[in-house]
Amino acid sequence: MIYQGKQKIWSDYQKDIPDDHWFYVRSCIRQNFFPASETHFVKIVRDLLGKDLYETEHHTTCGGIAYHSDTIPQETAMTIVARQFSLMKEAGYKNLVTSCITSFGNYCEILETWREFPELETRIREHLWKACRREFDKPEYVCHASDVIFKLRGEIAEKAKFRLVDRATGEPLRVVEHIGCHYSKMFPHKGVGGAEYPCVLSGMVESWGGQVIDYPERRHCCGFGFRQYLVKANRGYSISNTHKKFESMEPYRPDLIITNCPGCPYFLDRWQYVIAEQTGKTYGKDGHGIPALTYEELAGLVLGYDPWDLGLQIHQVGPELLLDKMGVPYDPARKYLGLNEKDIMKPGLPTVLKCC
Amino acid sequence: MGKLYDELCKDYRFKEGLHTCINCGTCTAICPAAEFYKYDPRKILDTIQRKDEAEIEALLKSETIWYCGECMSCVTRCPRKNGAGLVIMALRNLSAKLGYFTCSEKGRQLYPLTKALNGNVLNLGYCVHAATFSYEDHPESGPVFEWVLNHKEDVYNRLGANYGQEGPGAMRKIPQEDLDELKAIYDETGGTERLETVEKYSLEKAKEMGMTPEEYLKYTFSHCSPGHFNNEEA
Numbered sequence: 001m002i003y004q005g006k007q008k009i010w011s012d013y014q015k016d017i018p019d020d021h022w023f024y025v026r027s028c029i030r031q032n033f034f035p036a037s038e039t040h041f042v043k044i045v046r047d048l049l050g051k052d053l054y055e056t057e058h059h060t061t062c063g064g065i066a067y068h069s070d071t072i073p074q075e076t077a078m079t080i081v082a083r084q085f086s087l088m089k090e091a092g093y094k095n096l097v098t099s100c101i102t103s104f105g106n107y108c109e110i111l112e113t114w115r116e117f118p119e120l121e122t123r124i125r126e127h128l129w130k131a132c133r134r135e136f137d138k139p140e141y142v143c144h145a146s147d148v149i150f151k152l153r154g155e156i157a158e159k160a161k162f163r164l165v166d167r168a169t170g171e172p173l174r175v176v177e178h179i180g181c182h183y184s185k186m187f188p189h190k191g192v193g194g195a196e197y198p199c200v201l202s203g204m205v206e207s208w209g210g211q212v213i214d215y216p217e218r219r220h221c222c223g224f225g226f227r228q229y230l231v232k233a234n235r236g237y238s239i240s241n242t243h244k245k246f247e248s249m250e251p252y253r254p255d256l257i258i259t260n261c262p263g264c265p266y267f268l269d270r271w272q273y274v275i276a277e278q279t280g281k282t283y284g285k286d287g288h289g290i291p292a293l294t295y296e297e298l299a300g301l302v303l304g305y306d307p308w309d310l311g312l313q314i315h316q317v318g319p320e321l322l323l324d325k326m327g328v329p330y331d332p333a334r335k336y337l338g339l340n341e342k343d344i345m346k347p348g349l350p351t352v353l354k355c356c
Numbered sequence: 357m358g359k360l361y362d363e364l365c366k367d368y369r370f371k372e373g374l375h376t377c378i379n380c381g382t383c384t385a386i387c388p389a390a391e392f393y394k395y396d397p398r399k400i401l402d403t404i405q406r407k408d409e410a411e412i413e414a415l416l417k418s419e420t421i422w423y424c425g426e427c428m429s430c431v432t433r434c435p436r437k438n439g440a441g442l443v444i445m446a447l448r449n450l451s452a453k454l455g456y457f458t459c460s461e462k463g464r465q466l467y468p469l470t471k472a473l474n475g476n477v478l479n480l481g482y483c484v485h486a487a488t489f490s491y492e493d494h495p496e497s498g499p500v501f502e503w504v505l506n507h508k509e510d511v512y513n514r515l516g517a518n519y520g521q522e523g524p525g526a527m528r529k530i531p532q533e534d535l536d537e538l539k540a541i542y543d544e545t546g547g548t549e550r551l552e553t554v555e556k557y558s559l560e561k562a563k564e565m566g567m568t569p570e571e572y573l574k575y576t577f578s579h580c581s582p583g584h585f586n587n588e589e590a
Contacts, residue, residue: 035515055524058534065473072547185432221429226426231576233576237392337514344503350498
C-alpha cells in the first residue's frame, strides 16, 4: 500500500503484527516473578483464542541481562540468540514472539546490527556452527508478547466478563501505563506507536473500558538499570527512579498501573513496599499501594480468570481494592494455598503497607 | 594492543553509537542516571572525540562509565543519532578486557555480577533463577517473595509453572544437552575467556586489598562509598 500525507506520517508509528503461528520464547525474570502471566499468555492465545503458539523446552535465556550487565562479549550474546533462531527453524516457524522486553530489544539490536554489518552475521553463523553444529534462518517477524495481546485486544474485549470500570460509579478505571525502555526507545519503528506515541498498552486499556491517565514522568525508566539493581550497593539508583515516577503519578490518583517489561512490574510493586517501610509514604488509598499488573494479568482479570490463578497474590501490593472496584470475585481463604490446595502458611505482613 | 581509541573503533556498539556528537547535552538531560549520579554522558562523548589516549585510559579506569543503567533513553533523543549508552557498553567492554575495571569501586562490581549471572546462565540456562536468588541479598523483594522462596515448588506449580521438571513451561529444567551448547558458545565466542579475565584481575585486586575471594565478592556486592550521588560530598 502506498501511504500519502498524514497517512504516511502515521504509518511510521504502526506495526503489522502477524495473526498466527508463533514461536514463543520465555523471559528469565517473568518466569521467576510472574510465572502465571506466561501461563495465561499461553492459555489466552493458544487455548482460548485458538492460535498456533509453539514452545520448545530446549530454548534458554537469550543472555540479555548478562549482556546489559556487561559481563559477556557482544558475540557471545549474538550467538546465544542465533541458537534460539536455529531452534525456531527446526520447529518450522518464522514469527518469533518474546515474553521479555530485554530480549525483544536484544533481538532487534542484533538483527539491525547484522543488517548494517553483514560480515558480523557471517561470523556469528560460523561461531554457531563451530560451537553447536547448528544453522539458522533469521525470523521474518519479531514481536513482543504484548504486541500479540494488543493485536487480540478486540477478541479479548468480546469475551470479557469484567470491564475496567468502577462498578459502583460506572466510571472508567484510571490506568497509568509503563511500556518499558527497551520496547521502543532503541528502535522506535519496532514498537506499536513508536517512541513518541506508544499505544501497545493504552490500546488494551481503552479496549477493555479503562481510561489512560497521562502524567509527567510517564516515559521515565522504572529504575532497573541492570547492574544498578542487581548489585546491592547500587539500589539507590533503582529506588530513586521509581520514587520519581510515583511522586509524579500520585496527584492523578491511578487505580492501577499496567506494565510491559519483565522488571517494571517488579520494581513498581516492590519499591512501593520499600518506600512505605522507609518513609511511611503510600501511594494508594488508605495506606494501600497502587497495584502494578502485567498485561496478561489485566487481560486475565477482564476474561474472568481467578485472581489467585493469575498470581496476584505474589505481588507485594495487594490487589483486593482493585478487584472490589471491578467486581471481580475472589476467595480470601484460597489466596495463599499451594499446589492442590495445600496449606503452605502465609507470607509475613509489611509494617506500613496495607496488603489486603 | 593498539591505541585505545582504535580498540574502541572495533566495537560495533561504538560504530553505531558515536557518529558526530555536537555536544548539545540532550543525552544528559534525558538520562535517569545523570539525575542521581555524578554522571554526564555528554562529557564522556566529548572526551572520546578528543582521541586523547591518556584521557581515554582515565575514563576506562573511572567510576563514571559504570553509572549508566543502559535504558537507552539517550538513543531516542539524540539529534545526531548517537547512542551514549552504546558507547558506554563499548567502554565497559574494553575496561573489562584490559582489567582496568578493578581501578574503580563501581567497576569492581563486575566480579559479583559476572559470577552470579553467568553461573546462572551456564548451570541453569537462565540469567536469573529462584534457586540462586537469596532473600538476604534481596530484602526489597518483600515478605511475599520470602514466602515464595520458602515454598518454591508449591507456589510455582500452583501458578502453572513446571518447576525443575523436564518438558516445556515456566521454570522448567533446561536439558543438560542445551547447557552444553551454551558452554560451547561461551568457549567459541570469547565468553569463557571474559569470565576468566574478570576472575584473574578481581582476585589480584582482592589480594591487593587484603581480602579473601569470598570477602571481596561480598564487599564489592554490598559496599557503597559516599560520593557517587549528586547530593553527596566525596
